[in-house]
Amino acid sequence: MRLVGDRGDVTYVPEFIDRDLADAVVRELSADTRWKADSRMMYGRRVLVPRETAGRGGKMAQPWTPALALVREMAERHTGTSFDYCFLNRYRDGNDAVAWHGDRDGTQDARLVVASLSLGATRTFQLRPKKDSGLRHDPVGVDVAHGDLIVMAGDTQLYWEHRVPRDPRVTGERLNVTFRQYRARE
Numbered sequence: 001m002r003l004v005g006d007r008g009d010v011t012y013v014p015e016f017i018d019r020d021l022a023d024a025v026v027r028e029l030s031a032d033t034r035w036k037a038d039s040r041m042m043y044g045r046r047v048l049v050p051r052e053t054a055g056r057g058g059k060m061a062q063p064w065t066p067a068l069a070l071v072r073e074m075a076e077r078h079t080g081t082s083f084d085y086c087f088l089n090r091y092r093d094g095n096d097a098v099a100w101h102g103d104r105d106g107t108q109d110a111r112l113v114v115a116s117l118s119l120g121a122t123r124t125f126q127l128r129p130k131k132d133s134g135l136r137h138d139p140v141g142v143d144v145a146h147g148d149l150i151v152m153a154g155d156t157q158l159y160w161e162h163r164v165p166r167d168p169r170v171t172g173e174r175l176n177v178t179f180r181q182y183r184a185r186e
């Protein structure tokens, strides 16, 4: 299902992987992932971000695990892209969140494909045009559940930003895996 088609390309694939495989990835990630509590500067003070993060597959990160590597291959086939590493987010409950942002990863080409897998508790994923994009569009939202995939491609990161807002009604944990590339291949 296409969520964004104007100056960007965002698709939502419900049940991209089945429950058994999704459960296996959760088991692997829960077993030995080294989660970090990141912080950032806000109004001159350093504050903890409301979630935990980790990485897999890159040079400095922990290795791929078997079920995660299988999902990476499936995401590669689905998108026609090779993924080098993934970022992991752990939302311990509905008080954890990620604020509006675009995924540029510093030096990375903003047009690289990002494939984002949801595991565990269902949360709302929202998109809206960036302020300087010139686009007029209402925010778009979708409830992402265990095994669902969001793919962001094309100009998405240039014109759109996304977030997962707080939702204090949610008591369960959600894990998010975003498969990424270092550089676009020729």
Ligand SMILES: O=C(O)CCC(=O)C(=O)O
Pocket (backbone or CB within 6 Å): 087, 089, 098, 103, 116, 125, 162, 163, 164, 176, 178
């Ligand atoms: O948890 C999600 O679905 C989004 C994560 C995200 O925006 C990010 O890692 O940049």
